[in-house]
Amino acid sequence: MAAKAKLLKVVLLGDGGVGKSSLMNRFVSNKFDAQSFHTIGVEFLNKDVEVDNELYKMQIWDTAGQERFKSLRTPFYRGADCCLLTFAVDDVQSYRNLGMWRKEFLYYADIKEGDSFPFVIIGNKVDVENRVVGSEEAQEWCHANGRMPYFETSAKDSTNVNDAFRAAVKRLKELEDVIDSNTKPSHGPTVDLKRKDKLQSSGCC
């Protein structure tokens, strides 16, 4: 019998119009709609993936980025296993808002600032000619804010979309490995690491 896939709740956040729905649809159905409408509330789709010989069912929650839908999206943050924070490389305000999105997620997911949590940052729309956010600048921000993995994607032409979603699973596994190795018996001082939410940021990768 085939092994059962582990269910992972993945939340997609970012300003309205940066391409969250388009990324989800490209990843799950390999489709792109140039006339994509704003999301109202949340929608989710599932996709099975294999990472390091393990099966995962990624349940991807696409949220409405517009401020007026805040109360509709925030109840869905709790229980998330990973979070993809998205901006568009041709929209500097969406890049400046990354910190706000991170804070909003941690607050409503009830995760303490400084706790270890698998975020991945996505700079979408790299196919456009008028990009205004540079790669290095974005990478530096990711490094300074918990060494989060950074991917530049295009939902339109598929660039890096699979890799960005899979990176969320890999990041989760990396942080779990850090927790596992920290909870193995050692001869050092005893620290209560039974609960994931007590682990401080490990700052790997």
Ligand SMILES: Nc1nc2c(ncn2[C@@H]2O[C@H](COP(=O)(O)OP(=O)(O)OP(=O)(O)O)[C@@H](O)[C@H]2O)c(=O)[nH]1
């Ligand atoms: N050129 C280009 N356009 C894109 C890309 N991804 C999305 N778009 C377009 O950007 C617009 C907004 O895309 P959506 O996927 O609806 O954006 P969203 O982040 O889900 O927006 P909200 O639902 O309002 O939060 C649509 O016209 C898409 O076709 C991309 O990679 N390249």
